[in-house]
Amino acid sequence: MLTAIVDYGSGNLRSATKAFERAAREAGLDHQIVLTADPEVVASASHIVLPGVGAYADCRAGLNAVDGMVEALREAVEVKGNPFLGICVGMQLMSSRGLEKTVTEGLGWIKGDVVLIEPEDASLKVPQIGWNTLTLNHPHPLFDGIPTGVDGLHAYFVHSYHLKAERAEDVVAVTDYGGPVTAFVAHDNKAGAQFHPEKSQKLGLALISNFLKWKP
Amino acid sequence: MTLKARVIPCLDVKDGRVVKGVSFVNLIDAGDPVDAAKAYDAAGADELCFLDITASSDNRDTIFDVVARTADHCFMPVTVGGGVRSVGDIRKLLLAGADKVSINSAAVQNPDFVSEAADKFGDQCIVVSIDSKKVSKPGETDRWEIFTHGGRNATGIEAVEFAIKMVERGAGELLLTSMDRDGQKSGYDIGLTRTIADAVHVPVIASGGVGNLDHMVEGIRDGHATAVLAASIFHFGTYSVGEAKRYMAEHGIAMRLDPPGEAA
Numbered sequence: 080m081l082t083a084i085v086d087y088g089s090g091n092l093r094s095a096t097k098a099f100e101r102a103a104r105e106a107g108l109d110h111q112i113v114l115t116a117d118p119e120v121v122a123s124a125s126h127i128v129l130p131g132v133g134a135y136a137d138c139r140a141g142l143n144a145v146d147g148m149v150e151a152l153r154e155a156v157e158v159k160g161n162p163f164l165g166i167c168v169g170m171q172l173m174s175s176r177g178l179e180k181t182v183t184e185g186l187g188w189i190k191g192d193v194v195l196i197e198p199e200d201a202s203l204k205v206p207q208i209g210w211n212t213l214t215l216n217h218p219h220p221l222f223d224g225i226p227t228g229v230d231g232l233h234a235y236f237v238h239s240y241h242l243k244a245e246r247a248e249d250v251v252a253v254t255d256y257g258g259p260v261t262a263f264v265a266h267d268n269k270a271g272a273q274f275h276p277e278k279s280q281k282l283g284l285a286l287i288s289n290f291l292k293w294k295p
Numbered sequence: 296m297t298l299k300a301r302v303i304p305c306l307d308v309k310d311g312r313v314v315k316g317v318s319f320v321n322l323i324d325a326g327d328p329v330d331a332a333k334a335y336d337a338a339g340a341d342e343l344c345f346l347d348i349t350a351s352s353d354n355r356d357t358i359f360d361v362v363a364r365t366a367d368h369c370f371m372p373v374t375v376g377g378g379v380r381s382v383g384d385i386r387k388l389l390l391a392g393a394d395k396v397s398i399n400s401a402a403v404q405n406p407d408f409v410s411e412a413a414d415k416f417g418d419q420c421i422v423v424s425i426d427s428k429k430v431s432k433p434g435e436t437d438r439w440e441i442f443t444h445g446g447r448n449a450t451g452i453e454a455v456e457f458a459i460k461m462v463e464r465g466a467g468e469l470l471l472t473s474m475d476r477d478g479q480k481s482g483y484d485i486g487l488t489r490t491i492a493d494a495v496h497v498p499v500i501a502s503g504g505v506g507n508l509d510h511m512v513e514g515i516r517d518g519h520a521t522a523v524l525a526a527s528i529f530h531f532g533t534y535s536v537g538e539a540k541r542y543m544a545e546h547g548i549a550m551r552l553d554p555p556g557e558a559a
């Protein structure tokens with residue numbers, strides 16, 4: 080098994096790589112973690128991770144700038160149906176469109192737009208930065224064994240925008256920030272976390288290890 | 296269910312070692328930053344802050360190694376500041392494993408740099424670190440001004456206006472340090488913290504002056520900060536991070552009290 084973490088110049092790539100390595104080791108999985116900008120490696124990987132930090136449009140442009148990468152992602156994820164995990168803006172890129180600063184086309188895997196968070200409580204700050212709990216709308220294998228809900232574990236968020244999905248069933252988990260904010264989406268073999276599993280201590284490592292074992 | 300207030304231990308780092316001064320003089324060596332980071336991770340710190348206090352002069356590259364080694368072991372958010380002056384500096388820190396960078400003197404000297412950094416890396420990863428002192432006299436309307444270079448250089452810039460301007464430029468968070476209070480253990484400057492927190496839409500981290508756990512409660516409850524930063528009270532074991540978080544929770548502040556993780 081080989082997890083390819085896509086290197087397209089965005090994201091805290093070292094943290095992500097180290098967290099995946101640690102999760103694989105702790106779960107006793109014979110699973111290689113590779114940080115790569117090579118579309119061929121991505122196309123042939125058993126699992127694909129798309130990190131991303133920054134603005135939607137910049138990340139999309141960064142992804143397009145790696146020759147053949149979008150095609151490789153489509154091959155691995157759409158044709159082969161291999162497990163995919165997007166993180167933060169990597170998750171947002173799964174949407175139809177991003178509306179941050181300008182309108183940008185996404186990968187179209189989760190129908191819906193990425194829009195500014197607008198908390199009902201005006202005293203809440205944007206970006207949302209910090210730890211919040213998750214409410215699962217329905218069970219998902221990536222949350223197996225992870226305590227969620229008000230008394231559950233926390234996830235680390237740092238974002239101003241979130242994915243407003245058209246299909247309610249695509250939203251696996253929400254967090255409350257002056258109203259529900261999309262925290263985790265999934266559709267078939269494609270999953271995405273708005274929070275940062277690689278920075279979310281226990282919850283994050285458990286989710287990553289579930290992803291490495293995932294057989295959608 | 297709500298976003299929790301954060302407790303952030305700050306490690307002042309010089310030549311790859313942790314130090315903490317009283318009002319930025321009389322530095323005392325308090326150990327290896329990576330060991331300290333692991334200990335804070337295990338203790339349930341919500342985020343770590345490294346401040347490279349000699350970054351503008353010598354041994355600048357030591358901080359990249361500290362950040363990288365921390366990222367190898369700690370799966371928690373890390374903010375790094377000190378001597379951040381170019382897009383290249385930011386990129387190197389983020390690649391080493393930092394999640395956010397804090398910009399201090401460079402934001403004062405060249406506000407365009409904050410815009411450039413926010414455009415490049417996203418607002419959420421740009422923290423502007425504001426060091427200020429109260430300049431109004433007792434009886435006058437409160438006025439704070441920006442100081443740079445560890446509090447030595449006055450700029451004459453009014454702090455609240457500056458804070459608003461930095462947010463317009465794209466700062467995703469403000470780290471607000473009262474240079475009057477730093478090292479004094481008499482509590483955060485609540486007037487300063489609250490005035491700025493209420494004036495901007497981004498999160499504010501209160502810093503400078505923590506001497507006891509009530510001060511941390513006050514920073515959130517009265518200062519309207521969303522995070523509190525402290526150094527010596529944690530480094531010298533006066534209080535543990537866990538104690539601080541439990542105390543704040545007992546005083547009505549929503550805190551993350553997950554069973555702590557452990558560093559690898």
